[in-house]
Amino acid sequence: MKISEICNSLELKVYWMPDEDVDVKGAVVGDLLSFVMGNAPAGCLWVTIQNHLNVAAVAVLKEIPLVILASGREPSSELISRCESENIALASTSLDAYTICGKLYDLGIRNEERI
Amino acid sequence: MSAREPLIVQREVKPLDFLAAGETASEFKELLKSLGIPTDICRRASIVTYEAEMNTVIHGGGGVMSLRLEDDAIIIVAEDQGPGIADLEKAMQEGYSTAPDFVREMGFGAGMGLPNIKKYSDKLEIDTRVGEGTTLRAYIFIKGQREE
Ligand SMILES: Nc1ncnc2c1ncn2[C@@H]1O[C@H](COP(=O)(O)OP(=O)(O)OP(=O)(O)O)[C@@H](O)[C@H]1O
Ligand SMILES: [Mg+2]
Numbered sequence A: 001m002k003i004s005e006i007c008n009s010l011e012l013k014v015y016w017m018p019d020e021d022v023d024v025k026g027a028v029v030g031d032l033l034s035f036v037m038g039n040a041p042a043g044c045l046w047v048t049i050q051n052h053l054n055v056a057a058v059a060v061l062k063e064i065p066l067v068i069l070a071s072g073r074e075p076s077s078e079l080i081s082r083c084e085s086e087n088i089a090l091a092s093t094s095l096d097a098y099t100i101c102g103k104l105y106d107l108g109i110r111n112e113e114r115i
Numbered sequence B: 001m002s003a004r005e006p007l008i009v010q011r012e013v014k015p016l017d018f019l020a021a022g023e024t025a026s027e028f029k030e031l032l033k034s035l036g037i038p039t040d041i042c043r044r045a046s047i048v049t050y051e052a053e054m055n056t057v058i059h060g061g062g063g064v065m066s067l068r069l070e071d072d073a074i075i076i077v078a079e080d081q082g083p084g085i086a087d088l089e090k091a092m093q094e095g096y097s098t099a100p101d102f103v104r105e106m107g108f109g110a111g112m113g114l115p116n117i118k119k120y121s122d123k124l125e126i127d128t129r130v131g132e133g134t135t136l137r138a139y140i141f142i143k144g145q146r147e148e
Helices: A003-009 A033-039 A054-061 A077-086 A097-106 B023-034 B039-058 B113-120
Strands: A013-016 A027-029 A045-048 A066-069 A089-092 B007-013 B063-069 B073-080 B123-129 B133-141
Touching: A003 A066, A003 A089, A013 A077, A027 A097, A033 A054, A033 B039, A033 B113, A045 A054, A045 A097, A054 A066, A054 A077, A054 B023, A054 B039, A077 A089, B007 B023, B007 B039, B023 B039, B023 B063, B039 B063, B039 B073, B039 B113, B039 B133, B113 B133
Parallel strands: A027 A045, A045 A066, A066 A089
Antiparallel strands: A013 A089, B007 B063, B063 B073, B073 B133, B123 B133
């Protein structure tokens, strides 16, 4: 599913949207950066309550195309500008991580089974 | 074809500089990509660099990161003159962390950095001495050979 479709359907507040509207492959949720670094499937979206610059650093290296900040977290200005320069879509929702993940699942976003 | 001179790039890493975090990792990744190294290897090298860089920033009191590209291997070295690691075996375990609270609030301190480095590299060497510092050397073999 395309990033723009996800942001529209879930009425996310969008801070940055790249020109190129890519597909996301699955999702990861978590606030421990090294956990996401070690376990996120490449190309998935990421739901987190961390809102600082290092989120972008992890997203770049894992090729995460969309970061969704949950529980109404606002991104720091450094995070917004790094997402802009790295072309990572950045959005937020007032919903908590559990609820937004449920809605993502309802939209049909699934992780491929990993062996 | 004769062996090429290895390419070496060095970057200084400042202590607790979270705003520069991940820059070395991104830079190394772009450099490797531009040299035609396979994407999967670039990814692994950048994750290893990031985790080593963050450990240097958070635990090591700053230091130097270097990337060395040889014919058959990428070698990532993180060197610091920080406090060293008292119990390396423990430090290698998932979940072990001495990260201070203010970095834990940022999402560091899962105790997964070193395990990630081990997972994404083919060979890992850590020389550490309490009170003197730590040198981490991670190898990623380019032609798929793995050393056990
Ligand atoms: N360069 C270093 N100098 C001193 N101690 C270190 C260094 N690197 C790692 N350590 C020690 O090893 C522990 C485990 O490191 P590891 O990277 O696995 O986890 P972490 O950095 O605490 O958390 P995470 O990487 O998940 O954010 C650290 O908490 C620290 O005590
Ligand atoms: Mg670490």
